Amino acid sequence: MGFSKDNLKGIVLALISCGFIGASFIIKKKGLKKAAAASGVKAGVGGYSYFVEPLWWFGMITMILGEVANFVAYAFAPAVLVTPLGALSIIISVVLPHFILKEKLHQLGILGCVMCIVGSIIIVIHAPHEQPISSVQEIWTMATQHAFLLYMGSVIILVIILVFYFAPQCGHTNVLVFTGICSLMGSLSVMSVKALGTSLKLTFEGNNQLIYPKTWFFVFVVAICVITQMNYLNKALDTFNTAIVSPIYYVMFTTLTIVASIIMFKDWDGQSAGNIVSEICGFVVVLSGTILLHVTKDFKRSSSFREKSQFVGGSYTPLSPSLSAGLCSGNGVLEA
């Protein structure tokens, strides 16, 4: 279970990605602090001095490297494995400040970290193996099977209803509207990223897939999905408290991605019931850890919470749900 060569590569890449993304927020925060100290104007109140701060750019580069590693991880291992591991970046982003920024970690936060790690181990042990893919045509066949077309159709209809009916009506009062749009689009993002990643992997292995229009179609789908997801994630983060958005987004995004991956890549076919239940349990444990980390973050740091919201100007990572929602932005209507 879990430890095929490709799965192992995927796990290592996902862990590296979490490390880079988690660290990038700390580096950027250090950069923002330095820039604020030099210019006297904080980013949260309109300062842009961080653009000339090398530390901030170093943080940006770290984050891009992390995103690339995440992207490549999807090419090797099932989404059922890579997506839930995204929660581990929270640990980095919570544990590093404890040492570097001297932001003290609440004791229950440590418990949250332990749970994220233990849950991830359970997920990794019970992760399914993926069938090797030899061409973009194969992915295309998977993406156009009836079950997945039905899923895709339902997602698009739901997103349209949410965007045009619910968003104007209750988008700013109900947290589920914007996060729902992000999560639905996110599941399609991951599937298309995985398709594209696999095509590129095959191309690098000498089996050129760039000659097929289908590869370029996937590039187009990735762009559309990621932009929509980014747009509504920013709206969600600007409107609601991160401590509310983050766990909801994590659970919806991860659940929908797992569902999409099970339908498209048939991840759970041939898996024993025990394996599947264990994996779901692992996911629930990681989710509980995430909630605990976010809730306890507010326990002791509520006084310095304003300062953290200066991250609103930064970018976020559409494929690492929990972290992006957890640390990028935070000033909003409900938080005030």
Place this chain on the structure above:
Amino acid sequence: MGFSKDNLKGIVLALISCGFIGASFIIKKKGLKKAAAASGVKAGVGGYSYFVEPLWWFGMITMILGEVANFVAYAFAPAVLVTPLGALSIIISVVLPHFILKEKLHQLGILGCVMCIVGSIIIVIHAPHEQPISSVQEIWTMATQHAFLLYMGSVIILVIILVFYFAPQCGHTNVLVFTGICSLMGSLSVMSVKALGTSLKLTFEGNNQLIYPKTWFFVFVVAICVITQMNYLNKALDTFNTAIVSPIYYVMFTTLTIVASIIMFKDWDGQSAGNIVSEICGFVVVLSGTILLHVTKDFKRSSSFREKSQFVGGSYTPLSPSLSAGLCSGNGVLEA
């Protein structure tokens, strides 16, 4: 994995046991309240009016039934499975008051319950099967193998050192002394209870084991171990805050019991690495849930904490560590 017929019987019995034990505390508390209201003197300040209160006796009977179910569970399923499930009785004892006694459950307490349940599912799925035992002689052979004699010898030496050297010196300042004695003796209690339970099970199946002196020897060992364990658990609970004693006792008791069971019954022989790691993860999850429940219990109820310590007059359950430590007693030096 996990679902042999005997394991299933063991799981059901363990769950029934948790239900009875968990409920018994609530019933007894109701009884204590009624008795206090009738006589005007609380148990915590020396009242004994609860002895004439039928509800309190009903609670006692419920608890004894729970202990019997727990005892029988050990005869069917491995200790590696039954012992960690003991944590589930905490859930009953935390969730029932929420509805019956209107003691509001903290939101993080709900998360703790979810974790205890999920961790238990993981443990159940990955529990090993036990070899069927056909006579008390077989258990005797297991108990007298070199490895287990070594374990038993080390435990007895450690207990003697703790009782005669450390207990007088720092028993009232270091929480590990009394809980250590309880946990070390507890692991021997469970092993001897399991031996006795299996003998009785065989006897009821028509294969009379009561004619062998070895069976009566196990009765003697059970008595010695349980009395020692009871004595030092009461000392620990009288000296330290239950919120500190309970998780420490749970982790030490469960760990030592699992170690003893692995050595004596070779529970993990022939288990895959994935299975063993998953089971350890499940155990860590249950432990985290336990800690969370105990920590958050103090968050909102600290004002009514004194009232809860009237349980000090009740008995406790030596084989269900977390609950006994969590609810039986509570007024002590450190808590004041």
